[in-house]
Amino acid sequence: MQPVSPNAQRYDTRTIVFHWTIAVLVVLQWLSAQTIDLFPRGPLRVDARSVHIMLGVLTGAVLLARIIWRATEGRRLPLADKGVLNLVAKATHWGLYALLTAMVLVGLFLAWTRGDSIFNLFSIPAYEPGNRALVHQVEELHGTIGWIIIAVAGLHSAAALFHRYFLKDGVLQRMLPSEADQSSR
Numbered sequence: 001m002q003p004v005s006p007n008a009q010r011y012d013t014r015t016i017v018f019h020w021t022i023a024v025l026v027v028l029q030w031l032s033a034q035t036i037d038l039f040p041r042g043p044l045r046v047d048a049r050s051v052h053i054m055l056g057v058l059t060g061a062v063l064l065a066r067i068i069w070r071a072t073e074g075r076r077l078p079l080a081d082k083g084v085l086n087l088v089a090k091a092t093h094w095g096l097y098a099l100l101t102a103m104v105l106v107g108l109f110l111a112w113t114r115g116d117s118i119f120n121l122f123s124i125p126a127y128e129p130g131n132r133a134l135v136h137q138v139e140e141l142h143g144t145i146g147w148i149i150i151a152v153a154g155l156h157s158a159a160a161l162f163h164r165y166f167l168k169d170g171v172l173q174r175m176l177p178s179e180a181d182q183s184s185r
Contacts, residue, residue, distance in 0.1 A: 009170065009174060010077075010174050010175070010176070010177075011074070011075050011077065011174055011175055012073075012074060012075040013177070014069055014073075014074070015066075015070065015074045015175075016176070016177055018062060018066035018069060019066070019175055020175075021062050022059065022062055022063060025055060025058065025059045025062065026059070026100075026149060026153060028055055029052065029055055029056060029059060029146075030146060030149075032048065032051060032052040032055065033143075033146060035048065036048045036049050036052060043120060046116075046117050046119070046120055047119060047120075049116060050116075050117070050118045053107070053111055053116060053118065054118070056103075056104055056107045056108070057104075059100065059103075059104060060104035060108075063097070063100050063101065063104065067097060077174060080163070080171045080174070081171075092152060092156050093156075095152055096149070096152055096153065096156065099145060099149045099152065100149065102145055103142070103145045103146060103149060106138065106142045106145060107142055109138055110135075110138045110139060110142050111124050112124055112125075112126070112127045113126065113128070113131070113134050114126065114135050114138075115129065160172045160175075
C-alpha cells in the first residue's frame with residue numbers, strides 16, 4: 001500500500017486506470033449484450049457472442065488485478081464522507097465488486113451451459129446438452145445481474161456528479177487523471 005502524503009488529492013495512476021477500464025468494459029459489455037441477438041443466426045452472431053465472452057474474460061482479469069492492487073499497493077485516501085454516506089459509498093464499491101465477480105462467473109457458466117463456439121475456432125462443450133431450461137435460467141440470472149450492475153453503476157456515477165456539481169468537494173477529481181498525467185501523454 002502506498003503511503004499517502006498530506007497533499008495527495010488523487011488515487012494512484014494504476015488505481016485510476018483500473019477504475020476507468022472497468023467502467024468502459026461494463027458499458028461495452030452492456031452494449032454488446034443488447035445487440036448480440038440483432039445479428040442473424042450463424043457466424044456473425046457467433047462472432048458477436050465471442051466478443052462479448054472475451055470482453056467478459058478481460059473484465060474478470062482486470063477486476064481481479066484491481067482488487068489485488070487495492071488490497072496491496074493501491075493508494076488509500078482519507079474518507080470523503082463520514083457516517084451514513086461513508087457506509088453507502090463502501091457498500092456501493094464492494095457491492096459492485098461482488099456483482100462484477102458474480103457476473104463474470106455466471107457468464108462463464110452460461111457459456112458452458114450453452115456450449116458456445118468462440119469465433120468458430122474452438123467450442124466450449126455444453127454442460128448438459130439439450131437442457132434448455134437450465135440455459136434459460138442461467139441466461140435470466142446473467143441478464144438480471146447485468147441490469148443490477150447498470151443500476152448500481154448509474155447511481156455510483158450520479159453520486160460522483162452530485163459530489164462534483166452540488167457538494168463541490170473534489171471527490172470526483174480523486175479518480176480523474178491529474179493535469180500533469182494528461183500533459184505527459
